[in-house]
Amino acid sequence: MFKPITLREPNILIEADIAIIGGGPGGYVCGIRAAQLGLKTVVVEADRLGGECVNYGCIPSKSLISVAKLVDKVKEAEKYGFRASNVSVDFAQLQKWKSEVISRLVSGIELLLRGYHATVILGEAELVAKDRIAVTTSQGKEEISCKNLVIATGTRTSSLPGLEFDGERIISSKEGLELKGPPSRLLIVGGGAIGLEFASMFQKLGSAITVVEIMDQLLPGSDPEVVRVVHRKLESKGVKVFLKSKVAHVDKTDSEARAEIDTPDGKVTLGFDRILVSVGRKPRTEKLNLQKMGVQTDARGYVITDNRMQTNVPGVYAIGDVRGPPLLAHKASKEGIVAAECIAGMPSAADWKVIPDAVFCDPEVASVGLTEAKAAEAGYKVKRSRFQFAALGRALTTGEPEGFVKVVSNEGDGLVLGVQIVGPEASDLISEVALAIEMGATVDDIALTIHPHPTLPEAIMEASESAAGRPIHQLRT
Amino acid sequence: MEFKLPDLGEGITEGEILKLMTKEGDQIKEDQPIVEVMTDKVNVQIPSPRTGKVAKILVKEGDVAKVGQTIMVIDEGGSGPPAPVSTPTSPQPVTASAQVVQVQSPAPSAGVLATPATRRLARELGVDMGKIRGTGPQGRVTDEDVKRSASGSGTSAVAAQAVQTQPSRGAPKEEVVPLRGLRRTIAERMAKSLRTTAQVTHVDEADMTELVLLREAFKGSAEKRGVRLTYLPFIIKALVPALKEFPYVNSTLDEQAGNIILKRYYNMGIATDTDQGLVVPVVKDVDRKDIFEIAGEIEKLSQKARSAQLTLDEVHGSTFTITNVGAIGGLFATPIINVPEVAILGLHKIAKRPVVRDGKIEVRDTTYLSLSFDHRVFDGAYAARFTSRVVETIQDTKKLLSEVL
Numbered sequence: 059m060f061k062p063i064t065l066r067e068p069n070i071l072i073e074a075d076i077a078i079i080g081g082g083p084g085g086y087v088c089g090i091r092a093a094q095l096g097l098k099t100v101v102v103e104a105d106r107l108g109g110e111c112v113n114y115g116c117i118p119s120k121s122l123i124s125v126a127k128l129v130d131k132v133k134e135a136e137k138y139g140f141r142a143s144n145v146s147v148d149f150a151q152l153q154k155w156k157s158e159v160i161s162r163l164v165s166g167i168e169l170l171l172r173g174y175h176a177t178v179i180l181g182e183a184e185l186v187a188k189d190r191i192a193v194t195t196s197q198g199k200e201e202i203s204c205k206n207l208v209i210a211t212g213t214r215t216s217s218l219p220g221l222e223f224d225g226e227r228i229i230s231s232k233e234g235l236e237l238k239g240p241p242s243r244l245l246i247v248g249g250g251a252i253g254l255e256f257a258s259m260f261q262k263l264g265s266a267i268t269v270v271e272i273m274d275q276l277l278p279g280s281d282p283e284v285v286r287v288v289h290r291k292l293e294s295k296g297v298k299v300f301l302k303s304k305v306a307h308v309d310k311t312d313s314e315a316r317a318e319i320d321t322p323d324g325k326v327t328l329g330f331d332r333i334l335v336s337v338g339r340k341p342r343t344e345k346l347n348l349q350k351m352g353v354q355t356d357a358r359g360y361v362i363t364d365n366r367m368q369t370n371v372p373g374v375y376a377i378g379d380v381r382g383p384p385l386l387a388h389k390a391s392k393e394g395i396v397a398a399e400c401i402a403g404m405p406s407a408a409d410w411k412v413i414p415d416a417v418f419c420d421p422e423v424a425s426v427g428l429t430e431a432k433a434a435e436a437g438y439k440v441k442r443s444r445f446q447f448a449a450l451g452r453a454l455t456t457g458e459p460e461g462f463v464k465v466v467s468n469e470g471d472g473l474v475l476g477v478q479i480v481g482p483e484a485s486d487l488i489s490e491v492a493l494a495i496e497m498g499a500t501v502d503d504i505a506l507t508i509h510p511h512p513t514l515p516e517a518i519m520e521a522s523e524s525a526a527g528r529p530i531h532q533l534r535t
Numbered sequence: 536m537e538f539k540l541p542d543l544g545e546g547i548t549e550g551e552i553l554k555l556m557t558k559e560g561d562q563i564k565e566d567q568p569i570v571e572v573m574t575d576k577v578n579v580q581i582p583s584p585r586t587g588k589v590a591k592i593l594v595k596e597g598d599v600a601k602v603g604q605t606i607m608v609i610d611e612g613g614s615g616p617p618a619p620v621s622t623p624t625s626p627q628p629v630t631a632s633a634q635v636v637q638v639q640s641p642a643p644s645a646g647v648l649a650t651p652a653t654r655r656l657a658r659e660l661g662v663d664m665g666k667i668r669g670t671g672p673q674g675r676v677t678d679e680d681v682k683r684s685a686s687g688s689g690t691s692a693v694a695a696q697a698v699q700t701q702p703s704r705g706a707p708k709e710e711v712v713p714l715r716g717l718r719r720t721i722a723e724r725m726a727k728s729l730r731t732t733a734q735v736t737h738v739d740e741a742d743m744t745e746l747v748l749l750r751e752a753f754k755g756s757a758e759k760r761g762v763r764l765t766y767l768p769f770i771i772k773a774l775v776p777a778l779k780e781f782p783y784v785n786s787t788l789d790e791q792a793g794n795i796i797l798k799r800y801y802n803m804g805i806a807t808d809t810d811q812g813l814v815v816p817v818v819k820d821v822d823r824k825d826i827f828e829i830a831g832e833i834e835k836l837s838q839k840a841r842s843a844q845l846t847l848d849e850v851h852g853s854t855f856t857i858t859n860v861g862a863i864g865g866l867f868a869t870p871i872i873n874v875p876e877v878a879i880l881g882l883h884k885i886a887k888r889p890v891v892r893d894g895k896i897e898v899r900d901t902t903y904l905s906l907s908f909d910h911r912v913f914d915g916a917y918a919a920r921f922t923s924r925v926v927e928t929i930q931d932t933k934k935l936l937s938e939v940l
Contacts, residue, residue, distance in 0.1 A: 405655075405658040405659050405661070406655075406658070407658055409651075409654050409655075409658070410651070411646065471673050473648075473673070496650065496651050497650050497651075498648040498649060498650065498673075498675050500673075
């Protein structure tokens with residue numbers, strides 16, 4: 059669709075106002091903004107524009123998850139009076155479609171960067187000095203001299219000792235998204251966001267799933283009431299969940315991998331076709347010579363910056379995952395904008411109050427702001443109010459009545475502190491509340507806003523009405 | 536005790552905190568000035584009602600405080616901890632000790648309550664959001680609060696840092712000048728005047744030739760009395776019989792009660808240009824003063840205006856206002872009424888102009904007079920008759936002589 063990225067004569071020094079290492083959701087957005095602001099911009103990407111998110115994370119996983127959800131719906135079609143026989147998934151076609159989605163987004167990013175006259179160089183970057191980058195491309199070496207540098211190299215999957223990735227039996231999420239079919243027996247090590255998305259997805263596609271989580275709940279750090287809904291749903295679908303457990307040992311044979319799991323009730327040994335390890339990520343900074351440049355990192359290797367994204371070395375910025383958790387594409391993008399604007403001399407800063415997050419497990423989980431526990435910890439007089447999707451017309455009409463919206467507000471002034479949603483389209487619902495919190499809205503503000511009927515966001519309005527002491531579709535507690 | 540902004544006089548409901556003359560922890564004595572407040576065009580230093588220690592200051596310089604609003608808490612020592620201050624918003628949770636007085640604050644870690652766009656504005660203006668006291672619901676900071684705070688008194692450290700670390704590329708195309716102090720007062724009053732009245736300007740011309748001679752004649756005796764005699768006292772004296780004859784020009788409209796209040800005293804507001812902006816000191820009872828007294832008062836008041844030393848009394852109670860831009864130039868203008876008055880007279884340049892007298896063209900000293908009036912209170916014909924009565928007096932030396940002394 060597009061010509062290969064900027065073919066340039068090698069060995070000519072490229073001069074730039076801003077060089078961004080990494081073309082993921084942080085780096086490419088930073089590149090667009092910088093170029094818009096008239097800075098001479100170079101984006102260096104070692105693999106594919108769009109980074110982990112577009113190529114190996116958010117986008118491919120959501121493609122597969124959407125189809126898995128559809129398959130699941132069809133499986134219970136008869137309940138809705140809808141007959142479908144001989145339903146099967148052509149996994150090769152599914153993967154092909156997924157790749158097309160990705161390609162389309164990648165070429166869109168390229169189009170935008172080109173359109174704003176940013177230069178894109180595909181190759182592995184090495185920091186020669188804080189204002190000089192060497193890039194090894196397929197054509198040879200490129201040198202970039204830059205007034206400002208933005209590190210946007212992101213993170214890579216962490217492995218566990220004894221569970222090293224072999225690309226076959228023991229795989230990472232990236233490989234998990236490229237399988238030729240659902241594994242019949244899948245062990246997922248790590249019950250966080252990625253682990254649960256895989257669990258829900260492959261369960262729907264026919265795998266027998268086991269999840270091992272070392273902490274005492276799935277989605278550690280999330281509101282326990284929310285997690286309970288997801289946990290229950292997984293178990294009701296036959297997913298085995300081991301909490302406070304870990305994989306002690308794996309024996310690989312020709313036909314399977316046998317995992318010995320330490321659980322609070324003793325050892326369990328089970329055979330699997332695949333083991334997917336999703337226990338976290340670590341910063342991707344090896345090639346950057348950060349130490350030599352004197353760029354400060356924290357104990358885990360994440361780059362430390364101020365709220366303008368600048369590191370301790372003037373002219374060197376860092377954005378996105380490489381700055382540390384939460385590892386979220388939308389956070390990286392906003393940070394990219396801040397960095398570009400600061401470099402252009404604008405008074406930009408990361409001053410958002412909240413960063414929403416969403417987990418595409420079943421049912422979906424999304425959260426923004428403080429949970430009940432965190433709000434109490436912060437000294438608020440916490441008012442919690444919930445509204446169950448089971449009482450909402452729209453949720454019933456789509457056959458997805460599980461879950462609830464929970465509004466955490468400050469007693470007295472009604473300030474919205476946080477909202478947790480578990481249920482249908484939670485990921486889409488959360489933005490309304492993120493806006494509310496950024497605007498400093500109260501539960502009254504949400505309750506007094508007309509929400510169209512019948513829609514899922516009504517649940518947010520109802521929970522807010524309840525918080526304001528005027529519930530309509532539920533009894534006063 | 537809670538020290539509240541006291542009643543500062545007639546019609547004053549709020550004042551801008553210009554200067555805090557003490558800080559938290561200071562020992563203060565009764566009657567020691569502790570805060571300077573700008574009200575309605577003058578600055579007032581307010582003394583402490585008690586001796587004690589300043590426990591908490593609840594306003595910042597630049598804030599607008601309402602009469603009755605608590606400005607600071609004074610710990611009188613020995614009489615126990617200061618009483619808690621009531622604030623209109625949320626009580627703060629957690630551990631407020633007896634010594635810590637709660638200030639308007641949304642909540643512990645929520646930070647400042649403001650929209651993302653307002654927060655960006657604060658960054659653009661180099662204002663520390665944490666130091667702004669919001670005037671919106673629940674103490675939320677509005678764009679206006681940010682702009683007001685941007686004038687820089689209390690935020691220098693942050694602003695300076697922002698400037699240092701964010702060198703802008705090239706000179707900015709716009710400069711932000713906060714609307715503050717006198718400028719803000721003027722802005723509010725002018726807008727209010729145009730918003731609440733039905734203003735019309737009537738322009739007439741006056742032959743000043745006789746008056747020019749008259750002033751020359753009086754100059755010497757004025758100097759002996761130590762005053763500089765301008766045309767203004769003559770005009771003021773010429774106005775008095777006209778104001779008496781046309782009482783609606785010297786009135787106010789009480790819209791709520793549905794009454795027009797005719798004033799039988801004649802206090803002349805004199806619009807005075809200062810470095811900070813327009814102020815209007817008042818020469819009282821001009822009907823009972825001669826031109827020398829009036830000239831002396833005008834001189835004294837304008838000096839005080841320029842050095843910002845006018846007292847509240849000296850800017851209050853005018854019944855009619857004169858604005859004189861003659862020294863600067865121009866033909867005529869449409870002055871804005873100094874509400875709650877209902878009319879204002881603009882005086883303009885006196886120049887030699889060709890005039891037709893008895894069928895012949897003569898060179899005479901003439902000027903234009905611009906009367907802006909509130910059409911709700913009287914009509915154009917009334918205004919025209921009033922103005923022509925003033926012109927008549929100015930042009931008739933005998934009549935004027937009987938008035939001026």
